[in-house]
Each structure stands twice: as structure tokens, then as C-alpha cells.
Amino acid sequence: MTGLQITFLVVAAAILASAVLVVTARNLVHAALWLIATLFGMAILFVLLQAGFLAAVQVVVYIGAIAILIIFAIMLTRRVMQDTGPQTNSQWWLGGLLAAALLAAIAYTLFRVDQQGAFPLANVPIPDSSLAELGKALVSPDFYMIPLVVIGVLLAVGMVGSIAIARDEREKE
Amino acid sequence: MIPLSWYLALSAALFSVGVYGVLARKNAVAILMSVELMLNAVNINLVAFWHYLTPTAVSGMAFALIVFAVAAAEAAVGLALIISIYRRRQTVVAEDVNLMKF
Numbered sequence: 001m002t003g004l005q006i007t008f009l010v011v012a013a014a015i016l017a018s019a020v021l022v023v024t025a026r027n028l029v030h031a032a033l034w035l036i037a038t039l040f041g042m043a044i045l046f047v048l049l050q051a052g053f054l055a056a057v058q059v060v061v062y063i064g065a066i067a068i069l070i071i072f073a074i075m076l077t078r079r080v081m082q083d084t085g086p087q088t089n090s091q092w093w094l095g096g097l098l099a100a101a102l103l104a105a106i107a108y109t110l111f112r113v114d115q116q117g118a119f120p121l122a123n124v125p126i127p128d129s130s131l132a133e134l135g136k137a138l139v140s141p142d143f144y145m146i147p148l149v150v151i152g153v154l155l156a157v158g159m160v161g162s163i164a165i166a167r168d169e170r171e172k173e
Numbered sequence: 174m175i176p177l178s179w180y181l182a183l184s185a186a187l188f189s190v191g192v193y194g195v196l197a198r199k200n201a202v203a204i205l206m207s208v209e210l211m212l213n214a215v216n217i218n219l220v221a222f223w224h225y226l227t228p229t230a231v232s233g234m235a236f237a238l239i240v241f242a243v244a245a246a247e248a249a250v251g252l253a254l255i256i257s258i259y260r261r262r263q264t265v266v267a268e269d270v271n272l273m274k275f
Binding site: 039042046065087089095 | 174175177178179180181182183185186187188189190191192193194195196197198199200202203205206207209210213216217220221223224225226227228229231234235237238239241242243244245246247248249250252253254255256257259260265267268
């Protein structure tokens with residue numbers, strides 16, 4: 001077993017453990033902190049996959065923006081569910097069953113496909129210019145220019161929409 | 174070299190944990206956190222396939238970037254909805270918000 005594989009296994013175990021804690025922690029602030037740990041583990045995985053840019057984006061966008069937003073929302077809505085009563089609904093076992101069935105189905109499929117060697121591995125190194133290529137592809141009309149514009153519109157609409165939704169309407173009166 | 178199937182197995186496990194969180198948690202913010210877990214599992218899949226199958230193309234990274242942007246928009250709008258519901262009804266429990274339940 002190589003060092004890379006050991007690194008992967010350690011990171012994967014950390015990610016899975018903190019992900020389970022995200023969905024089971026009673027205290028929501030703890031759950032959010034475990035979510036940050038999970039996201040950080042993903043950034044390490046992106047580095048292992050030689051996608052350093054995505055690792056940086058993961059830290060900046062997910063940990064820097066989304067996780068902070070979630071912690072803000074937890075603090076703004078804190079008084080309601082302060083660690084009292086069960087944190088799961090009455091059908092939690094059904095959800096667990098469904099998740100386990102989904103995992104079993106995916107694992108079975110993965111095992112079958114892997115056995116047949118159906119993944120056509122490329123076995124070529126990632127070119128050094130892949131980030132420059134990505135930048136060019138994002139503004140090229142032949143590749144992803146329209147998706148990029150749509151994403152821009154989506155983010156603008158999302159921003160305006162969330163301000164409009166979260167604004168206190170009593171302020172106007 | 175790390176086998177591709179390890180990444181896929183990790184991503185499947187993570188997605189299942191997210192599914193459990195969405196189905197079982199009461200608090201709406203916790204449900205949103207589980208959705209983020211699922212989006213991240215998908216992202217690992219995309220980048221792993223890019224790295225192993227088409228490393229000379231940029232499609233995997235471009236898809237992952239689009240998932241990032243959609244996740245950011247989803248979190249912003251979702252949390253705004255939760256704060257608005259909390260202000261009107263003093264609750265963030267998903268099963269208490271049942272006005273449109275048939």
C-alpha cells in the first residue's frame with residue numbers, strides 16, 4: 001500500500017466520521033462545525049485528485065461562505081430547538097433503511113461494473129495547462145460560455161430573492 | 174495509485190449519509206446541511222471521473238464549478254426561507270410547516 005493510499009484512507013475515514021456526526025449531533029452548532037471538518041476533508045481529496053483550484057474554491061466558497069451562512073442561520077433561529085427533545089422525526093428508521101438500501105444498491109452496481117473493468121481509464125498525466133484550459137473553456141462560446149452566463153443570472157436572482165424573502169416586512173409600516 | 178472505485182465508494186457512502194440526514198432530521202437547517210453533504214458527494218464523483226477517465230478535457234472541473242455555484246445559491250435562498258418561516262411561525266421544525274400538506 002502506497003503513501004497516497006494510506007492518506008486517502010485516513011482522509012476518507014475522517015470525512016465519513018464527521019459526516020455521520022453532522023446528521024446525528026444534537027447541538028446544531030456542533031453539527032455545523034463537523035460540516036466544516038467534512039468540507040475540509042473534501043478539499044484534501046481534491047488535492048489528491050490534482051485539482052488544486054477546486055480545493056481552493058472548496059475552502060473559499062464552501063467553508064468561507066456557505067458554512068458561515070449556515071452558522072448565522074443557526075444563531076438567528078436558536079431559541080426554538082435548543083437541544084431539547086428528539087432531533088429526528090418519528091420516521092427516522094425508515095430514512096435510515098432507505099439510505100442503507102441506496103448504499104447497498106450503489107455498492108452492488110459499483111462492484112459489478114468494477115469487476116467487468118468497464119471504466120476506460122485514460123492513464124495519461126493531467127496537463128499542466130489544465131487550469132488555463134478551464135479558464136478559456138468557461139468563456140468560449142463553443143464550450144461553457146452559456147452555462148457561465150446562466151450561473152451568473154442564477155446567482156444574481158438567488159441573491160435578490162433571498163434578500164426579498166428574508167426582509168422583515170413589518171419595517172415598512 | 175488510488176483506485177477509482179475507492180472514490181466512488183466514499184462518495185456513495187457520503188451520499189447515503191446525506192439522504193439519511195434529509196429524511197430523518199427535524200430541524201430545517203440540519204436538512205440543508207445534509208443537502209450540502211449530498212452535493213459534495215456528487216462533486217467528488219465528478220472530479221474523480223475527470224481525473225481518471227478524461228484528464229485532458231476540462232468538462233469535469235467545469236461541472237464541479239457549476240455545482241459549487243448552484244450550492245451557493247441553494248444555501249442562500251434556503252436559509253432565507255428558513256429565517257422568514259422562523260419570523261412568521263417561530264419554528265424551524267420541518268414537520269410543523271404543513272400549510273401546503275395535502
